Amino acid sequence: MKVAKLITINSNEAPEVLAVPEFPEHSILIYPNLSALRKVYSQYAKKRLEEGNEILLIIPYYETTDSVRAVLRNVGVNVSKYEKENVLVIMDSEKAYQKSEGVYNFNLLLNLLTKRADALGKRGVSIFADGGLFFLYGREEELVADEMDLPTEFDTKCRCFCTYHSEDFKNFSKQQEEQLLKHHYRCFYVRE
Amino acid sequence: MAIVLKEMLENSGFDVDAFTNSEEALQHFKFREKKYSLVISDIRMPGVSGIQLAKRIKSIDPSIKIILLTAFEINKSEFDKVMDSKNVDGFIQKPVSMERLNREVSRCLGGSIESG
Numbered sequence: 196m197k198v199a200k201l202i203t204i205n206s207n208e209a210p211e212v213l214a215v216p217e218f219p220e221h222s223i224l225i226y227p228n229l230s231a232l233r234k235v236y237s238q239y240a241k242k243r244l245e246e247g248n249e250i251l252l253i254i255p256y257y258e259t260t261d262s263v264r265a266v267l268r269n270v271g272v273n274v275s276k277y278e279k280e281n282v283l284v285i286m287d288s289e290k291a292y293q294k295s296e297g298v299y300n301f302n303l304l305l306n307l308l309t310k311r312a313d314a315l316g317k318r319g320v321s322i323f324a325d326g327g328l329f330f331l332y333g334r335e336e337e338l339v340a341d342e343m344d345l346p347t348e349f350d351t352k353c354r355c356f357c358t359y360h361s362e363d364f365k366n367f368s369k370q371q372e373e374q375l376l377k378h379h380y381r382c383f384y385v386r387e
Numbered sequence: 388m389a390i391v392l393k394e395m396l397e398n399s400g401f402d403v404d405a406f407t408n409s410e411e412a413l414q415h416f417k418f419r420e421k422k423y424s425l426v427i428s429d430i431r432m433p434g435v436s437g438i439q440l441a442k443r444i445k446s447i448d449p450s451i452k453i454i455l456l457t458a459f460e461i462n463k464s465e466f467d468k469v470m471d472s473k474n475v476d477g478f479i480q481k482p483v484s485m486e487r488l489n490r491e492v493s494r495c496l497g498g499s500i501e502s503g
Contacts, residue, residue, distance in 0.1 A: 257431055259458050289462055331436045332465045362410075362434030 200376050201225075203384045206234040210242050213356065213383070218319040219349035220380040224356045225364050229257050231387045232358060236263075236323045237270045243321060244277050250312045250320045251277075254301065256288045256327030257360065281311065288328040309351045319352025330363050339371050347380045356383075392427065395485050396492065409435040413443055423451060425495055427479075430457040438470045445474045452476040452495040456483065 204212050206226075213224075213235070226232040236253055243249045255263050263285050264274045277283035284304065291301040301324065308320045329338035342357065349355070357379070367375065376382045393405035406412035409432045416423065426444050430437035441453045453474065458481035466472075476495045479487060 257433065287459060289460055293462070327431065327433065331431065331438060331469075332462075333469050360433035365434065 201382045201384055203386055206231045206385050206387050207238070209235040209383070209385055210238040213239060213354075214243070218352045218354050221345050221347055221349060221353075221355045222357070222381040222383065223375060223379040224323075224358045224383045224385060225361050226358060226385045227361050227387065229360075231385045232257075232323075232360075233266045234387070235385055237266050237272070239321070239323075240267055240283070241270050241272050244272060244283060247282075248318045250282045250308050250315075250317060251284070252304065252308060252320060252322045252324070253283075253285045254288050254291045254322070254324040255285070256325035260285045260287050281308075282315075282317075284308065288325055291324070292328055305353065309353055312352055317352075319354060322353065322355040323358055324355065325358045325360075327360060327363055330366055335366060335371070339367070339375065342375055343378055347378060388429070392483065392488070395483075395488055399485070399489050399492075401492065409437070409440045413440060416444055417447060425452040425454065425476075425492060427454045427456060427492075430455050430461070431459065438466075441474060442470065454479060454491055454495060456481055458482075 202212075209224075213222075224232075224235070226235070240251055240253075244251060253263055258266075267274050267283075272283075274283065278285075286300070286304065291299065291304070293300050295303070305320065305322065312318070312320050326338055329335055345355070361384075364372070389405040389407050393403045396403045404415065406415065409428065412426075412428075413435060416426070426441070428437040428440050432440070435443075437455050437457075441455065444451055444453065454477040455475055456479045461478075477491045479491055
């Protein structure tokens with residue numbers, strides 16, 4: 196993929212790289228396999244949740260919400276505590292991308308979480324949201340349109356990483372790919 | 388998962404090829420389609436999804452039976468928009484038990500193949 200803006204990072208260094216700069220941003224993260232993505236979100240979650248300054252929302256596609264919980268527990272994240280405190284929210288993409296009155300559940304939830312982050316005096320909400328579902332239902336055009344509707348920098352304290360499996364990302368046309376990479380604040384390709 | 392299913396089915400007497408990449412599976416099938424009676428595929432797969440794989444396989448050989456596996460809820464209205472359910476011969480919810488798998492495979496193959 197020859198796009199100047201694409202930054203290749205190692206999955207081990209990803210948690211540090213992704214956390215700088217501070218909020219807000221709308222970025223893209225392309226991963227080669229589930230194992231690389233798991234390393235990224237689990238290490239990021241461990242560091243950020245233990246610091247206690249962020250709310251984290253994870254929307255998986257290639258694994259179940261219980262699998263995400265197991266991955267987080269494996270790196271020592273106290274999942275039940277953080278879920279009880281509503282600073283860790285894990286929602287399957289089928290549910291997250293269902294619409295109620297024309298609005299994705301994801302957007303409604305994000306709105307609630309950013310308000311909660313403000314109320315708790317936290318830096319903001321970090322999100323890892325996978326786009327795989329849109330390919331399953333042939334909704335790539337809708338996905339691109341939705342991505343373009345989201346700002347490159349949010350006006351709320353929100354750091355969103357739109358995650359794509361590299362094999363899914365190849366399903367975009369060259370034009371869509373360029374459009375997406377140009378639109379996002381930062382674009383990462385994660386190596387294992 | 389593919390390897391586990393392969394072993395489960397082989398233990399029941401079936402001859403099985405397993406792939407962890409749907410594109411590779413499709414390429415393999417294109418050149419050997421007469422060899423197969425049934426394709427079992429996960430729905431959520433990167434690149435070529437289980438739905439796309441099923442459609443392409445059916446377009447090559449409509450007589451092939453298809454079973455789709457998933458660990459997730461299926462949004463039926465979305466699913467129906469992209470896949471004619473007549474093209475899917477069975478669904479199995481994960482986790483998959485050996486009994487359920489054998490039953491579904493035998494049913495799809497007309498019950499003519501005894502497992503075990």
